Amino acid sequence: MSTPFDPGPLLGEHVHLEPLTPDHVGELAAAADDPAIFRWTGSVVSDDTTARAYIDAALADTSRRAFLQRDARTGIAVGTTSYYQIDASNRSVAIGYTWLSRSAQGTRINPESKFLLLEHAFGSADVVRVEWHTDALNEQSRAAIGKLGAQFEGLLRKHRRRVDGTWRTTALFSMTDDEWPAARDVLRTRIDG
Template identity: 65%
Template sequence: MTASWFESPTLTGDRVRLEPLGVAHTDALLAAADDPAIFRWTASPITDREQAQKYIAAAVDDPNRIAFAQVSIATNAVVGTTSMYQIDPVNRSLAIGYTWLSRSVQGTGINPESKLLLLRHAFDQLEAVRVEWHTDEFNEQSRAAIAKLGAQFEGLLRKHRRRADGSWRTTALFAMTDDDWPTIAPQLETRTRN
């Protein structure tokens, strides 16, 4: 079971396909970075090709991270990225994050469907018992989106990560467990169909 935790599957829904992120996505990822505000809360903004290359290299080189390009089914265009990280097969847990979407597809259902695909993979294929999300305590949009998925707020992690400007961020921690999943899965499936 351990090896499958670190495989990079392609996950396909009705609106979005998650495919393993790689150097071939460089130009498409840069094109998707269509608004600097997307990166307000991230430590790795993408404003040019070199930054897109560095972002992809950092994601691919991290042994505890599986990064995906989010590809719109309707247009076959890369519209953002998301990852599974802090992968821990011994304790059957992982985190979902490093997510950003092109401004052009925000609010279209791509984000919740991406999360549904990742959660199905985590809970149904990997048999995870815990999935976490981490976001800046001040990122209200992200906090609301995570809560809307059905994840529970578990607290604040002080001085947890560095921001792009070098300051320390306090991280809001959310989680979902395998006990939650049977109730949340059908709700999330209904939400992504609408």
């Protein structure tokens, strides 16, 4: 059964977001071009076997909608991103599980990817709140989330386990539907500039 968070492909000038499927195994494995990409994530993709496990886990999670990120200009897969913690009754969702190949980092791909997800969430999906969660120690991710116009809300102590078994403190950010119009304009200028 389709939901507002099963939008099909979301297409931008720099990135195309395609619903993640088992057919993406090889492309996803190829996009994982640097082990450092996964320093802060809960899973690692390094080959077809781990890519298949990543996709299987994403598809098994009923509160998650995962997308393959594809460079719109080259057609090459460059990573993933997801809606998760979908809460229809409270009209909220989180955006995350994002990783990008080294070659796509620092390009317009990530900002446009988030723009497409936010535009759909606040538009067709009619949410009032979007959240992001990241390891409190991940300064690069925290800065990127802040550049989207998200507001830092606080720290969730001992929130999740890291791959190495240590406890992660999570930095929580959010954006509301009231904040989206101004953030949208800034983000659109950033992507177009």
